[in-house]
Amino acid sequence: MSDGRPVRTGRRGLTINDVARAAAVSIGTASKALNGTGHLRTETREKVLAAARELGYRPNDLAQSLHRARSMTVGLITNDSFGRFSFPIVEALEQKLADQGIAVFMCNATDDPARERQHLEQLMRKRIDGLIVTARRADKRPALGPLVPGLPIVYVYSQADDDSALCLVPDDEGGARLAVEHLIGLGRKRIAHIAGPERFDAVRLRAAGYRAALAAANLPHDPALSLNGPWSEAWGREAVTTLFDGTRPRPDAIFCDNDQLGRGAIEQLRERGISIPGEVALVGFDNWDVMALAARPPLSSVDMNLSALGHAAGEALLALMAGEERRGIRRLPCSLVIRQSSQDPEGGALPPGTEPK
Amino acid sequence: MSDGRPVRTGRRGLTINDVARAAAVSIGTASKALNGTGHLRTETREKVLAAARELGYRPNDLAQSLHRARSMTVGLITNDSFGRFSFPIVEALEQKLADQGIAVFMCNATDDPARERQHLEQLMRKRIDGLIVTARRADKRPALGPLVPGLPIVYVYSQADDDSALCLVPDDEGGARLAVEHLIGLGRKRIAHIAGPERFDAVRLRAAGYRAALAAANLPHDPALSLNGPWSEAWGREAVTTLFDGTRPRPDAIFCDNDQLGRGAIEQLRERGISIPGEVALVGFDNWDVMALAARPPLSSVDMNLSALGHAAGEALLALMAGEERRGIRRLPCSLVIRQSSQDPEGGALPPGTEPK
DNA sequence: TTGAAAGCGCTAACAA
DNA sequence: TTGTTAGCGCTTTCAA
Secondary structure, three states: OOOOOOOOOOOOOOOHHHHHHHHOOOHHHHHHHHHOOOOOOHHHHHHHHHHHHHHOOOOOHHHHHHHHOOOOEEEEEEOOOOOOOHHHHHHHHHHHHHOOOOEEEEEEOOOOHHHHHHHHHHHHHOOOOEEEEEOOOOOEEOOOHHHOOOOOEEEEOOEEOOOOOEEEEEOHHHHHHHHHHHHHHOOOOOEEEEEOOOOOHHHHHHHHHHHHHHHHOOOOOOHHHEEEOOOOHHHHHHHHHHHOOOOOOOOOEEEEOOHHHHHHHHHHHHHOOOOOOOOOEEEEEOOOHHHHOOOOOOOEEEEOOHHHHHHHHHHHHHHHHOOOOOOEEEEEOOEEEEOHHHOOOOOOOOOOOEEEO | OOOOOOOOOOOOOOOHHHHHHHHOOOHHHHHHHHHOOOOOOHHHHHHHHHHHHHHOOOOOHHHHHHHHOOOOEEEEEEOOOOOOOHHHHHHHHHHHHHOOOOEEEEEEOOOOHHHHHHHHHHHHHOOOOEEEEEOOOOOEEOOOHHHOOOOOEEEEOOEEOOOOOEEEEEOHHHHHHHHHHHHHHOOOOOEEEEEOOOOOHHHHHHHHHHHHHHHHOOOOOOHHHEEEOOOOHHHHHHHHHHHOOOOOOOOOEEEEOOHHHHHHHHHHHHHOOOOOOOOOEEEEEOOOHHHHOOOOOOOEEEEOOHHHHHHHHHHHHHHHHOOOOOOEEEEEOOEEEEOHHHOOOOOOOOOOOEEEO
16 A cells, blocks of 8 residues: 555545555546546446445545536525525525535625625635525615626526526515405405515515506505505504504505514504404415414415525526526516415315415 | 637636736746745736736636645535524624635535535535534534544534534523523512423523522522423413413513513513513513514513624634634523613613623 | 546746 | 746546
8 A cells, every 4th residue: 555655644635546546447547437437347447436435535526626617616695694585595596506516605795795796706716607696685786797707697586787697586576466366365355555665676566466466356556555664563563553543444454565564463453453364364475484473363475485496596507507598587486375364264265376374 | 919729718717827928927936926925026026916917817726725735615514494593603604714715615404414414525525624513403413523534623503412522502501591680680589481392402501590590699499480382472472371370479570482482471461461571571582683673562682692603613613724622512601682671660780791772 | 448648727846 | 036847636538
């Protein structure tokens, strides 16, 4: 085994050379055996494999990448201080890529463009094969593409101000329509909308979906029933107070732009002794279980299918990396999770595109 | 510029060779200039740097790592599929390491040992310089060290069943003591404890802290005031119902093992018309803002300082990577965030180790 | 079917 | 102070 040279020291691992020597073959042969390439006698191939296993050999991806000009890594730049929305996305994404042997560098930029640049620079030095960019909300952000021409990029839960960019976002409008159609299906006629801050793209889209659903059912749209405010439970409560202040006909259903608003609304209704879903049915947005399930009664909610979004993002990045051309904004469907707050008391059939829970 | 050889094709970047040629120096000189090593005339150094900038040269970390046997990457294996706890940790950690030019591979194992092994294998092939392991709860897990001898590992918010492992966790016992001492400081004598499931290490430690604080103040420990149950708001509500069922003297304060329990408790007290903090003061655990702030009144809570934990983990990993020896369990201090649910109505001085908010 | 050798882009030891 | 060169561990022609 010893050949007169100094013993390998430090954390340096075994090389393919060691395997070749142990198997008494050339290094080229060992490489072919290990990679399943070329034409080799089965016997030789197995001899090498056995030696590798025996020695506990682990190929060095760094060296491999150097040669192949593919690092089998991608970068992930996130601006959601790693929250509730990006995590399910990232999780699915990571899984999808790991299945292809691709590892993900995680970088948090926390909305600091300088930090983002710095990360991008680092990632490029590591020769990433692709990049995922994700953010807190689906509003436009400066595109990264021009900084790194040729690098495949997918924006997910995030949109770039560049038509040639590929962006994956939930279909907010469709999700809202789903919710409101469901309420209409319950026979409700006066459906209020407790909405988030209007500067959010998602908020405007959900409002559009709300109005579209009303229009499709020939229900009038009463602007007095749409209230915008912050993303908080407190606003959900306050909005209910306003809606039920007696100056206008009471709504018989409420669509809320997120589950915190929904929960606040439910609490306020409960305190006023208004029955749910009897007098007022509710649907929230996000399907954040910790909120939706803790509400009394549990809150129906639109699910953005973030895992599916992450999965799709992984798939899209792989496609781009394979040389495929993709661009534009893709809106992925939401689904509706029905809980007690909007349960049809009659137990009627569910509208299509929904799932009971 | 053209030297007769074929034009560089594909996504292959510029090499140090290109820079050297552009600056009309040798490749060795270029390397020294770029790395700030060796002795070079300032003029030459700047000429090289200028050429590099001009060309938009980015060193190839892969090649560099191959040579230096340091990849400047670390792996992060997480088992918290939920993210709420690990994210603040990971965020701080990533930042700490990025500052040192180290990038983090994020791997989600979702509690599947096979997946974890697979990830570890991948990471080793990428020649990571270190590994962080994090989990959902501070319970013991099988150590990874034996699988990858010599690799620096830090367990954070997670403990390995191996004395030689380095584990960083929040000081649950100390945190609980902080909370209960605060309640005692408010003059409360009968302090209940709404606890999580007993199989959790953290739950047992918090119970110990609770008892320790009582003992230190010479208050009796009434077992009837300690109730274990699931981590849900529903259990928080139910526990209050039990505590106030009239069969025992009423508590005048409650310490809850997390903020969901705390919020449930507050809601139930509110429905019973019991004033907070007047009749009953409360403190929760986790300082999960979305819960603590939405409660009425806002819930005081123990903060595990997860960012500090992440920062410390990064620092510890760097130390291990630098060859330092560290082992054992380190418990990092929690702090107390006081809100209305336990605000001293008199506005007295705060006990030490706490922060108002 | 196997072996030899030229590089992938970079660093560091040694020469000049 | 600068240039030359031998690798780092691996893949892939091209010969044998």
